[in-house]
Amino acid sequence: MAHRTRRTRLLTALGTTALVTTTTLGATPPLSSAATEDGTAASVTVRPDPALAQEEFEGWGTSLVWFANATGGYPAEVREKLADLVFGDSGLGLNIARYNIGGGNAPDVKDYLRPGGAVQGWWKAPAGTTREDTGWWDPDDPADWNRRADRTQRWWVDRIKGEIDHWETFSNSPPWFMTKSGYVSGGFDATEDQLKTESVDDFAAYLTGATERLEKAHGIEVDTIDPFNEPNTSYWSTRLGPDGRPVGGRQEGAHIGPGLQQKVIRALAPALAKSRTDAKISAMDETNPTLFAKNWNSYPAEVRDLVHQLNVHTYGTQGRTAVRDLAKAAEKPLWMSEVEGEWDPDGQDFTDMKSGLGLAQHMVDDLRELEPSAWVFWQPVEDYNNMKPGGESARGGNWGSIQLPFDCTAKDTLKTCPIRTNTKFDTARNFTHTIRPGDRLVTVDDTSSAAALRADGDGATVVHVNSTGEERTVTVDLSEFANVSPDATMTPIVTSASGALDEREPVPVADGRATFTVPAESVTSFVIDGAS
Numbered sequence: 001m002a003h004r005t006r007r008t009r010l011l012t013a014l015g016t017t018a019l020v021t022t023t024t025l026g027a028t029p030p031l032s033s034a035a036t037e038d039g040t041a042a043s044v045t046v047r048p049d050p051a052l053a054q055e056e057f058e059g060w061g062t063s064l065v066w067f068a069n070a071t072g073g074y075p076a077e078v079r080e081k082l083a084d085l086v087f088g089d090s091g092l093g094l095n096i097a098r099y100n101i102g103g104g105n106a107p108d109v110k111d112y113l114r115p116g117g118a119v120q121g122w123w124k125a126p127a128g129t130t131r132e133d134t135g136w137w138d139p140d141d142p143a144d145w146n147r148r149a150d151r152t153q154r155w156w157v158d159r160i161k162g163e164i165d166h167w168e169t170f171s172n173s174p175p176w177f178m179t180k181s182g183y184v185s186g187g188f189d190a191t192e193d194q195l196k197t198e199s200v201d202d203f204a205a206y207l208t209g210a211t212e213r214l215e216k217a218h219g220i221e222v223d224t225i226d227p228f229n230e231p232n233t234s235y236w237s238t239r240l241g242p243d244g245r246p247v248g249g250r251q252e253g254a255h256i257g258p259g260l261q262q263k264v265i266r267a268l269a270p271a272l273a274k275s276r277t278d279a280k281i282s283a284m285d286e287t288n289p290t291l292f293a294k295n296w297n298s299y300p301a302e303v304r305d306l307v308h309q310l311n312v313h314t315y316g317t318q319g320r321t322a323v324r325d326l327a328k329a330a331e332k333p334l335w336m337s338e339v340e341g342e343w344d345p346d347g348q349d350f351t352d353m354k355s356g357l358g359l360a361q362h363m364v365d366d367l368r369e370l371e372p373s374a375w376v377f378w379q380p381v382e383d384y385n386n387m388k389p390g391g392e393s394a395r396g397g398n399w400g401s402i403q404l405p406f407d408c409t410a411k412d413t414l415k416t417c418p419i420r421t422n423t424k425f426d427t428a429r430n431f432t433h434t435i436r437p438g439d440r441l442v443t444v445d446d447t448s449s450a451a452a453l454r455a456d457g458d459g460a461t462v463v464h465v466n467s468t469g470e471e472r473t474v475t476v477d478l479s480e481f482a483n484v485s486p487d488a489t490m491t492p493i494v495t496s497a498s499g500a501l502d503e504r505e506p507v508p509v510a511d512g513r514a515t516f517t518v519p520a521e522s523v524t525s526f527v528i529d530g531a532s
Contacts (some may be wrong), residue, residue, distance in 0.1 A: 042470065042472060042473065043472060043473040043474070043475070044446055044448070044464075044472060044473070044474055044475070045446075045474075045475045045476075045477050046444060046445070046446040046449045046451070046462055046464065046474060046475070046476050046477065047444065047445045047446075047476075047477040047479065047480060048442050048443070048444045048451035048460060048462060048476075048478070048480065049442055049443045049444070049445075049480045050442050050453055050460070050480060050481055050482075051480065052442055052443035053440040053441070053442045053453055054371050054373070054440050054441040054442070055333075055373055055440070056373070056437070056438050056439070056440060056455070057373060057374070057435065057436075057437060057438065057439045057440060057441055057452065058096065058165070058166055058333075058335075058373045058374040058437055059094070059095040059096050059165060059166070059374055059436070059437035060092065060093070060094050060095065060096060060374070060375055060376070060377075060431070060432045061094050061095065061096025061097060061098065061166070061374060061375075061376040061377065062086065062092075062094055062096070062097060062098065062376060062377040062378075062379055062380055063097075063098040063100060063170070063338065063376070063377070063378055063379050064097055064098065064099055064100060064153050064156050064157075064379075065098075065100040065116070065119060065153070065172075065379060066114070066115070066116030066117055066119075066251075066379060066383075066406075067116060067379045067380075067381035067382070067383075067406075068152065068153040068155075068156040069100075069116045069117075069118070069119050069120075069150070069152050069153045070115055070116035070152070070383070070406040071116075071152070071156075071381070071404070071406070071408075072151065072152025072153055072154070072155035072156055073151070073152050073155070073410070074408055074410075074412070074417070075408075075410060075411075075412055075413065075417075077413065077414055078404070078408065078412065078413070078414055078417050078419070079155070079159075081414060081419055082381065082402070082404065082419060083156075083159055083160065085402055085419065085421065085425070086380055086381065086402070087160050087163045087164075091429075092380060092401070092425070092428060092429060092432050093429070093432050093433060094163075094377075094380075094432065095163060095164060095165045095166070095437055096164065096165065096166045096167075096168070096374055096376055097156075097157075097160060097164045097166075097167055097168075098167075098168045098169070098170055098226075098337070098376065099153065099157060099167065099168070099169045099170075099214060099222075100119050100153065100169075100170060100171070100172060101121075101122065101169050101170065101171050101206075101207060101210045101211070102118075102119030102120050102121045102122070102149075102150060102153075102172075102252070103119075103121055103171065103172065103173035103174050103175045103176065103179075103184040103252050103254075104118075104119070104120055104121025104123065104175050104176065104184060105118070105131075105176050105183060105184050106125075106129065106130060106131035106133075106176045106177070106182070107125055107129055107130070108129075108130045108131060109131055109176070109183070109245075109246070110245065112185075112245075112246050112247060112248065112250075113185065113249075113250055113251055113252070114250040114251055114383075114386065115383050115385070115386065115406035115407060116383065116406050117250060117251045117252065119150060119153060119172075119252065120146075120149045120150045121146075121149065121150075121175045122145060122146055122147075122149045122150070122206070122209070122210040122213065123137055123144060123145065123146060123149075123175055123177075123206070124143065124144055124145055124146035124149075125137075125144075131176060131182045131183075132182075133177070134176075134177040134178075134182070135177075136177070137175075137177055137202065139202060139205035139206065139209055145209065145213065147213055147217065154214075154217070154218065157214070157218045157220065158218055161218060161219070161220050164220070165437060166223050166224075166374070167220050167221065167222045167223055168222065168223060168224045168225070168226060168282060168337075169207070169210065169211045169214065169222050169224075169225050169226075169279070170225070170226040170227075170228075170229060170285065171207060171226070171227050171228065171229065172184075172229045172251065172252035172253055172254070173185070173186070173194070173236075173252040173253055173254040174194070174195050174199065174203045174206070174254060175206065177199075178195060178196055178199035178202055178203050178206070179194050179195065179196065179254065180192070180193070180194055180195075180196055181194060181238050183238040183246055184252045184253075184254075185236065185237070185238045185246065185248065185249040185250070185251065185252060185253060186235075186236030186237040186238050186249055186253050186254060186255065187236070187237060187238065187254075187255060188237065188238060188240075189237070190233075190234040190235065190236055190237035190255055191234050191255060192255060193255055193256055193257055193260045194236065194254035194255050194256065195254060195256055195260060195264070197260070197263070200260075200263050200264055200267050201267050201271075203227070203264060203267070204227075204264065204267035204268040204271040205271055207225055207227055207268065207271075208225075208268070208271045208272055208275045208277065209275075211225055211275075211277050211279055212275055212276050212277050215276075215277055216276075221277075221278065222277060222279040223279060223280065224279055224280050224281065224282035224308060224309050225268070225272070225279045225280075225281060225282065226281075226282040226283060226284070226285050226311050226337070227264050227265070227268055227281075227283070227284075228256055228261060228264070228283060228284045228285050228286075229253065229254075229285045229338075230253070230285060230286060230287040230313065231254065231255060231256035231257070231261060231284055231285075231286070231295075232255070232256070232257055232258060232261075232284075232286060232291055232294070232295055233255065233286075233287050233291070234255070235249075235253055235255075235287075236249065236253030236254055236255050237249055258294075258295045258298040258299070259298075261283070261284055261295065261299075262298075262299055262300070262303045265281060265283060265299075265303050265306050265307065266303065266306070268281055268306075269281060269306040280308030280309065281306055281307050281308055281309075282307065282308060282309035282310070282311045282335070282337075283307045283309075283310070283311060284296075284311065285311045285312070285313060285337055285338065286312055286313060287313050287315050287316065288312075288313060288314065288315055288316025288317070288318070288319070289312055289314065289316065289317075289318065289319035289320050289322060289323040289370070290316060290318050290319040290322075291316070292310075292312040292313075292319075292323055293319055293322050293323055293326060296310070296323075296326055297326075304330060307332065308332065308333075309332060309333045309334075309335060310323070310326070310327050310330070310332050310333070310334045310335070311334075311335045311337035311338075312334070312335070312336060312337065312370070313336070313337060313338040313339055314336055314339045314362070314366055314370070315339060315341070317362075317365065320365070320366070320369035320370040321369050321370075323370060324369065324370050324371050333373045333374075334370065334371070334372050334373060335372055335373060335374045335375075335376060336366050336370055336372040336374070336375045336376060337374075337376045338376060338377070338378045339362065339366070339377070339378060340377065340378040340379070340399050340400065341358070341359070341362065341399070342397055342398060342399060343355050343357070343358025343359060343362075343398070344358070344398050346395065347389060347393070347394075347395025347396040347397065347398075348387050348388055348389060348395070348396030348397055348398060349398065349422070350420055350421070350422045350423075351422075351423065351497075352423065353423050353496065353497050353521040353522075355398045355422055355423050355424050356422070356423030356424050356425075356426060356427035356428075356495070356523065357423075357427065357465060357467045357521060357523065359401075359424040359427055359428060360427040360428070360430065360431070360463075360465045360523045361448070361465050361467060363375065363428070363431055363450070363463075364447075364448065364449065364450045364463065364465055365447075367431075367435075367441055367450040368443075368444065368447070368450055371441055375431075377401075379400065380400055380401040380402055380425070380428075381400055381401075381402045381403070381404070382399045382400025382402070382403050383403070383404075383405065383406040384403040384404050384405045384406075384418075384420065385405050385406060385407060386406070387399060387400070387403055398422055398424070400422075400424075401421060401422060401424040401425035401428055402419060402420070402421050402422075402425060403419075403420045403421075403422070404417060404418065404419045404420065405417055423495075426495045426500035426501065427465075427495050427523040429495075429500070429501060430463055430493065430495050430501070430523045430524070430525045431450070431463055431525075433493075433501070433525070434461045434463065434493065434525040434527055435450070435452045435461050435463065436454075436455065437455075438455030439452040439453060439454055439455050439461070440452060440453045440455075442460075444462065446464070448464055448465045448466070448467075449462055449463065449464045449465070450462070450463050451463075457532050458529070458530065458531075458532050459527070459528050459529045459530065459531060459532075460478075460481075460528045460531055461525060461526065461527055461528065462476055462525070462526040462528070463523065463524070463525050463526075464518065464523070464524050464525075464526065465522075465523050466518050466519070466520065466521065466522050466523075466524070467521065468520060468521070469520050469521065470520050471517050471518060471519050471520050472517065472518050472520075473515060473516075473517045473518075474515065474516055474517070474518055474524070474526075475513055475514070475515040476490055476513065476514050476515075476526055476528065477512065477513050478509060478512045478513065478514075478528070478531050479512045479513075481512070481531045481532065482532065483531070483532045484509060484512050484530065484531045485530035485531070487530055488508075488509035488514075488528065488529060488530030488531055489506035489507060489508055489509060489514075489528070489529050489530065490506065490507045490509060490514035490516070490526050490527070490528050490529075491503065491504065491505075491506045491507070491526070491527045491528075491529070492504040492507065492516045492518070492524050492525070492526055493524065493525040493526075493527065494518065494519065494522055494523075494524045495522060495523045495524070496519040496520070496521060496522035496523075497521060498519065504516070506529075509528070509530065509531070514526075514528075
């Protein structure tokens with residue numbers, strides 16, 4: 001969770017301007033392809049194998065966290081438009097939400113975190129409490145809980161709860177009084193454990209109590225709690241200025257090594273067992289598959305047994321199949337629970353296809369290699385002020401599929417607080433609109449494609465990414481399907497520089513095959529009807 005293009009005008013289905021970013025991942029050639037003289041594939045045959053179907057796909061999601069914290073108090077027309085873009089049927093159509101249980105700095109610490117980053121904690125400190133006062137909190141005392149905490153992120157909980165099938169709560173940092181440094185942005189040494197060992201039980205009680213109160217206040221049911229975020233990394237540190245006050249980092253985070261992770265899990269399990277929530281433990285939201293596997297393999301069997309769901313980020317891409325195999329061996333659901341990125345080195349751009357193509361290829365690789373039961377954005381909404389040139393970088397950036405300023409006021413309108421989308425917004429919708437909850441991911445022999453069986457058993461979807469500068473003829477081979485109707489069709493839905501989600505005429509399936517030529521620099525969803 002760290003902020004780590006040629007121009008064509010593109011208008012999205014919701015009427016906002018569009019943008020893109022790209023990381024190019026190496027890919028082996030498909031099993032059946034023809035190449036041009038420069039080696040790019042002029043044609044490709046994509047063969048989904050329904051015999052190798054996964055468990056039901058749970059869907060697509062996001063963390064709420066910074067963008068929800070920043071925008072939950074915005075004028076109604078702005079936040080409603082934003083909600084439609086993220087969760088609406090014409091928008092990304094997400095059905096999974098991760099609520100961030102804020103840690104929260106001491107009342108006497110002036111805010112120094114990035115806009116949206118200071119998520120309010122659920123504790124209620126006595127008047128006059130300072131950073132030095134760390135022994136006052138009692139999880140069994142109702143007076144020490146702030147049941148009205150975090151109103152902005154919780155506006156989003158109320159707004160979207162009718163759209164959400166799966167809720168997860170998660171922590172970026174324990175509250176300041178449970179940390180060694182006394183700050184939620186990390187330790188003074190980013191490689192040392194930040195959670196005090198004597199606070200492990202209190203931390204478990206805090207996560208459980210906040211989840212119980214969230215459920216009761218909003219009438220939702222939380223499925224899982226992840227107590228960590230990229231815990232075994234050196235990302236999270238607090239830096240002090242000459243006056244002794246913190247000047248960074250810019251977000252909540254806490255190093256918690258594998259040994260301490262195990263202690264937290266051992267404490268959280270009995271806390272949940274005697275609580276009013278039915279939530280189970282998920283872990284450990286590590287930054288990449290390789291580090292996830294290292295952490296997981298250090299857990300003894302009795303700790304692994306306490307974890308219901310495996311969560312991994314794909315900021316690093318090596319080791320996806322190893323984590324896939326760990327999840328299958330453990331017979332536990334596996335979520336790709338966070339990723340974002342910068343796939344365009346040229347800076348902020350709302351129309352270049354590089355960003356959209358990069359995200360789309362990353363999604364294909366995650367679906368093919370990791371085989372997750374859910375795929376979750378870090379946050380598809382980013383701070384425009386942070387991403388514009390001169391913000392977080394000189395050239396600006398393309399993090400997020402949607403950008404708007406995080407400093408809008410109650411007097412602003414959509415004109416003065418504009419919402420912009422990039423091409424990632426459109427290419428992501430090629431996945432979220434056509435691979436739906438209940439579908440089953442299947443093996444496919446082309447590294448530029450992901451495929452799924454439809455939940456009703458009478459169709460399939462293939463999403464194909466053509467990152468090259470030339471058009472490509474794609475043949476979808478349905479020879480592995482048991483039944484292909486004589487009336488079977490394949491409908492292409494194309495996103496390119498020329499337009500987003502452009503539905504073309506259905507292509508008849510003949511002899512188990514259908515062929516369509518996709519544009520250069522495009523993402524195409526092939527929606528197949530009549531194959532089972």
